[in-house]
Amino acid sequence: MPIVDYLVLDEPPRLVAHECAACQARYFDRRNACAACGGTEFTRVDVERDATLRAFTIVNVAAEGVPVPYVAAIMDCAGTTVPGVVVNTPPDPGHVRLGMKLRLTTFSIGIDASGVDAVSYGFEPVAEGER
């Protein structure tokens, strides 16, 4: 089961946004209307899986029980702004750099009493040559 409903666990996994039919503004949450133009018709669109790191922080102090450190970041996915954690690289400023190329990936966050695995998403570095 995906951690959020905008994560689709296909192979490969992908994020799906609500796109305003009138002005193409994109959102990840359930919508009442478009905040940009007021439109009420939305289509579902896949978000590009390749990302560029636009901003990040390395959180060392969080609320009780949240494992630290973690890298919370803002990705530019072909023009769509996406929140995500940066994973599969050490959480330090030597390894996490603005402008680095990343790609969507997933990781398990635990199995509930009925055996259902919950899966979150993050972004992992890709070598330049892979793009």
Add this chain to the structure above:
Amino acid sequence: MTENVWILGIHMTKFGKHRDKDTIDLASEAVFGALADGGVGIDDIGVLGAGNLLGGPTPFGQNLQKQIGQTGVPVYNVANACATGATALRVAIMAVKAGETDMGLAVGVEKLSGMGLLAGDVATGTEQQWRPQGRFGAVTSLEGRVRTDTMPGVFAQIGMEYASRYDGVDFELFARIAEKNHAHSTLNPLAAYQKRFSLEEIMNDVMIAYPNTRSMCSANCDGAAAAVVVSESKLRTLSPEQRRRAVKVSASVLTSDPWEEGCQVLPDVSTLTRLAADSAYERAGVSPGDLDLVELHDCFATAELVHYDNLSLCEPGGAVDLFESGATWRDGRVPVNVSGGLESKGHPVSATGIANIWEVATQLRGEAGPRQVEGARVGLAHVVGIGQACAVHILEKSAG
């Protein structure tokens, strides 16, 4: 043509730990101080704007009246995150401008001593059964799994986003901004912390959310601030001393976010600040180059840099150069946060938006003592409440 509005009296309590005072005690102290400073009484006041977010029983403003004077005037209890105090002030200003009364009072207060992070979900363990809930259909807390909602982390990203667009922005630069504000605080007896820190101490302090270390974060503390505002026609009937010390509100502007791509993912503190500032400069007939001092919302060192740009204190993209020039130090061309800013003066959330106006007004009156900016005639005060609300006030010294 609406009337000009002036600040007649204003007061800020000492910021810090006030173990023996509750929210109402602190707010009362600020109100009595502002009334005395203005030379008026509670019976002169025709409207009350009241701001408090975490203080307990509501309605706060009416509970306060029960201690300072129940005069039957309208009370507006407002909540606008960190812009709550400025919003309360703006309510009083609007009531005077609208002609509903010739004198209004605004107060903001918060008790935050000992509180840690003010946002960011606690961890939830593996659930009995994963069940999608809320607007994202989330099966659990997203903190650390998808994003961070901790304020140091949010504002760290805001600073790093600026770094991704312009050269010369790094951890050390942000730390040097905190070094400036802590240095300024040593001259402000009302600041919660008056300790000068070396750059090394700041950079080696406990890392909260890179690049913000503990001494680059605003200080949770207790405090209150209040202001009495008056119409220009009423002010003319008051004493020469009251007229001499009155400070003109040349612009009072409040904005929210216009939609921008990504603004619902990472708060965009820039667009609404730029809108508010541009509008304030136009209404006041003042340009950024006219400012003798600025109190801006340095809730984190990473925020101050971005707001140099947003308030047009520099050319777009020029925040690093502005800071490197030394302009924002107290003896510079446009001193920023001579009070010590939120990083050292402290940030009792609802008090902040009036306390920064107290600093500017005190400077324009020439009453700032050892930290006085010589010859200050025009100043700007700015706050951002995350979510978001931005208030910008431009104040001018009385000609009298």
